[in-house]
Amino acid sequence: MSDSTGKMHDDLIDAVGISDLTNYLRTQPESVRPGLVDNFYRHVGDPAVPEQEADMLPRSPIARINQIRTPLLVTQGANDVRVAKAESDNIVGSLRPRGVDVGGGRVPPLVGGQARDLLRGRVEVSLRRAF
Incomplete structure (x- = not known):
């Protein structure tokens, strides 16, 4: 998958789940x-x-969903009122039927560095699985 600069990536992380x-x-x-x-x-x-x-x-990411072929880690904050859960569900629901490896899920409400540490752990597990 290439980003907006054309650089190719072996795996991707969607940290907030915006699809449209x-x-x-x-x-x-x-x-x-x-x-x-x-x-x-x-x-x-x-x-x-x-x-x-x-x-x-x-x-919008959903307009380029067919270009995603590499593993994708999607995370979305459980109490994040700015990004509706339906946005990240839209990404996951468009990729899984095509067999794209999608991991992640909702990040529970945490304080301080807990959310960062949880996300870091999910990224490490996802990267180990991909390589």
Whole structure:
């Protein structure tokens, strides 16, 4: 799989599970929306603007799902209100029927470095399995 720079990768990690940029931005909680104006809307696009929405879908991971052939570790925070579980489920559900090795799951609510340590452990297990 190549990234946006064309560099090839033997395995991939999806740390938050966003599959569709337009859906991701549309489902943000009201408390997060003011912060979207100066970052996501400016750099990614505003799905309320038809031209920008049309540009966002081809850049969404789900639009390139058929290019993923290598093992993928998908993680999503259990209490992360910014990324709906359906987003990561969409990625996993599109890959497994094609036989792509998908691991990971929901990261339980943790504090401090616990989430980092849990994710690091999942990455190490995934890499061992891939190689």
